[in-house]
Amino acid sequence: NAGVTQTPKFRVLKTGQSMTLLCAQDMNHEYMYWYRQDPGMGLRLIHYSVGEGTTAKGEVPDGYNVSRLKKQNFLLGLESAAPSQTSVYFCASSSYGVDEQFFGPGTRLTVL
Amino acid sequence: AQSVTQLDSQVPVFEEAPVELRCNYSSSVSVYLFWYVQYPNQGLQLLLKYLSGSTLVESINGFEAEFNKSQTSFHLRKPSVHISDTAEYFCAVSEANAGGTSYGKLTFGQGTILTVHP
Numbered sequence: 100n101a102g103v104t105q106t107p108k109f110r111v112l113k114t115g116q117s118m119t120l121l122c123a124q125d126m127n128h129e130y131m132y133w134y135r136q137d138p139g140m141g142l143r144l145i146h147y148s149v150g151e152g153t154t155a156k157g158e159v160p161d162g163y164n165v166s167r168l169k170k171q172n173f174l175l176g177l178e179s180a181a182p183s184q185t186s187v188y189f190c191a192s193s194s195y196g197v198d199e200q201f202f203g204p205g206t207r208l209t210v211l
Numbered sequence: 212a213q214s215v216t217q218l219d220s221q222v223p224v225f226e227e228a229p230v231e232l233r234c235n236y237s238s239s240v241s242v243y244l245f246w247y248v249q250y251p252n253q254g255l256q257l258l259l260k261y262l263s264g265s266t267l268v269e270s271i272n273g274f275e276a277e278f279n280k281s282q283t284s285f286h287l288r289k290p291s292v293h294i295s296d297t298a299e300y301f302c303a304v305s306e307a308n309a310g311g312t313s314y315g316k317l318t319f320g321q322g323t324i325l326t327v328h329p
Contacts, residue, residue: 134319139321141215142301143319191254191255196308196313196314197305198315199260200315202256204254
């Protein structure tokens, strides 16, 4: 099993460009999450999903959109990238809410 | 809203010494508590968790944490550290919904970098 995979691993964008980050899990997990990690701030929840076709806002959702059309995939979109969105993005999944969250390897995004 | 404070941003120790990484939280409802570890250039891995029952929880590699409800703390301890324990450690909480369920919306502390010196 690959666990949780993220595509791409690195990306550099110019201000105003758009992109989509893909998260895939092969553990048949119901719950999926997107976090961003910034130095000295820990991880902050952007959006999450409790099942196929559902999404909900986390702590820092502004500037991001998500979709969960298939149970195994959770997409994070940036419609118009800003330098403040420079960060490392982590996807995670779990079988239910209080269970262990399994994290992907991360995507390092730089917005110039 | 819940919040988590990790009181030390960096903790340097020598190999085989004991270590304590401190974590305090605040919440108006019941919480579930977690410690995650992040090795360089990797994602996070669960170290241990407290959901209910015994307030002392242990990991398979010798770490333990104690839930103290009165002090709203969940400090992480290890009696003797190894070089391989060098990593960043994150304390996290998620709030319980009515009925004891949770959406797993984790709130993380700022992280503590543990560096073990030979």
